[in-house]
Amino acid sequence: xxxxxxxxxxxxxxxxxxxxxxxxxxxxxxxxxxxxxxxxxxxxxxxxxxxxxxxxxxxxxxxxxxxxxxxxxxxxxxxxxxxxxxxxxxxxxxxxxxxxxxxx
Numbered sequence: 001x002x003x004x005x006x007x008x009x010x011x012x013x014x015x016x017x018x019x020x021x022x023x024x025x026x027x028x029x030x031x032x033x034x035x036x037x038x039x040x041x042x043x044x045x046x047x048x049x050x051x052x053x054x055x056x057x058x059x060x061x062x063x064x065x066x067x068x069x070x071x072x073x074x075x076x077x078x079x080x081x082x083x084x085x086x087x088x089x090x091x092x093x094x095x096x097x098x099x100x101x102x103x104x
Contacts, residue, residue, distance in 0.1 A: 003071035006064050014058055016068055018092075019075030021055040028056035030096060031072065032065055 002015035002022065012024045021029045032053045035041050044051055044059055051059035053068075060068060080088070 003067065005060070005068045005071070008058075014055075014064075016071035016075065019072060021058065021068060021072070023056075023058060027096075027099070028058055029054075031055070032060070032069055035059075 002017035005014040005016060005021070007013055008023075014028075015022050015025075017025065019030070020027045021032075032055050035044060035052050035054060038044060038054050044054060048059040050061045052062045053060045053065035055068060080086075
């Protein structure tokens with residue numbers, strides 16, 4: 001169903017599912033942030049020395065970030081232009097906006 005990016009040290013799966021980076025199937029981030037642009041980059045680099053990108057709370061190495069970005073790009077590339085597909089994308093956008101505003 002999703003593209004496996006990695007398994008965390010405690011055994012949880014990090015996957016890209018339907019264009020979203022998920023931790024154990026729950027949405028974590030819609031995209032990747034380069035570590036150099038993250039406001040907490042020093043603490044992340046100290047805690048996870050090999051990290052080059054972050055997806056929500058998840059630090060990723062360069063190889064993991066490349067796999068994740070490829071999966072995100074492919075998910076966005078496969079756009080369903082049917083009325084149902086468009087409705088699903090609109091509903092997803094509304095839910096993402098609400099999540100970003102702290103509404104669940």
